[in-house]
Amino acid sequence: MGQAMNKMDHVERVRAQWARELPDLDTTPTAILGRAYRLSNLVRPSIEETFAAFGLDRGEFDVISTLRRSGPPYRLSPTVLYRSLMITSGGLTHRLGRLEKAGLIRREKSAEDGRSLLVVLTEPGFQRAEVALRADMANEAQFLASLEPARREALAELLKELLATLEGSNSPEREE
Numbered sequence: 761m762g763q764a765m766n767k768m769d770h771v772e773r774v775r776a777q778w779a780r781e782l783p784d785l786d787t788t789p790t791a792i793l794g795r796a797y798r799l800s801n802l803v804r805p806s807i808e809e810t811f812a813a814f815g816l817d818r819g820e821f822d823v824i825s826t827l828r829r830s831g832p833p834y835r836l837s838p839t840v841l842y843r844s845l846m847i848t849s850g851g852l853t854h855r856l857g858r859l860e861k862a863g864l865i866r867r868e869k870s871a872e873d874g875r876s877l878l879v880v881l882t883e884p885g886f887q888r889a890e891v892a893l894r895a896d897m898a899n900e901a902q903f904l905a906s907l908e909p910a911r912r913e914a915l916a917e918l919l920k921e922l923l924a925t926l927e928g929s930n931s932p933e934r935e936e
Contacts, residue, residue: 769795770798771790771791771794771795774794775787775790775791792922803903806899806903807896807900810892810895810899811896813895814888814892814895816888816892819845819851820855820858820864821889821892823841823852823859823879824859824864824888824889825889825892826844827841827865827879827880827881827885827889828881828885828889828890833880834880834881835879835880835881836878836879837870837876837877837879838853838877841879863882864881864882864884865879865880865882865885866882867879868880
């Protein structure tokens with residue numbers, strides 16, 4: 761552990777360069793946010809490859825997994841979906857079209873309001889969401905394997921605290 765901790769990562773090298781060039785500048789935010797950004801960029805290709813193995817892109821997986829985790833009857837309004845996914849309604853419409861064509865979702869009229877449609881997860885969509893999530897979690901666990909469980913939990917708690925502060929009252933989970 762000691763030797764690995766002494767190695768400079770990319771972000772630390774960037775911070776050292778800025779310390780040399782602008783010694784009065786506090787680059788502490790980069791130590792956290794720069795690493796979060798870099799981590800995201802490093803793991804993204806592997807995550808996208810995992811979803812592609814199931815015939816999905818990341819956005820399509822997000823839709824069917826949101827429906828799957830919503831619980832029975834696995835249907836949501838498009839408004840609740842796009843707020844949860846933090847995308848535009850136009851972006852969602854495009855994803856829904858592809859998922860419907862693949863037979864993973866269907867759109868049906870709402871019993872409460874015949875003018876509106878609900879997005880419903882089909883049985884194939886239900887199955888695909890689960891197997892893709894299981895594969896994704898196994899894949900992502902490999903990235904964290906070098907951290908001891910207690911350190912993973914501590915990191916998760918710190919990130920949760922920061923995220924809760926940044927999200928504030930703008931939580932995408934609010935339903936209409």
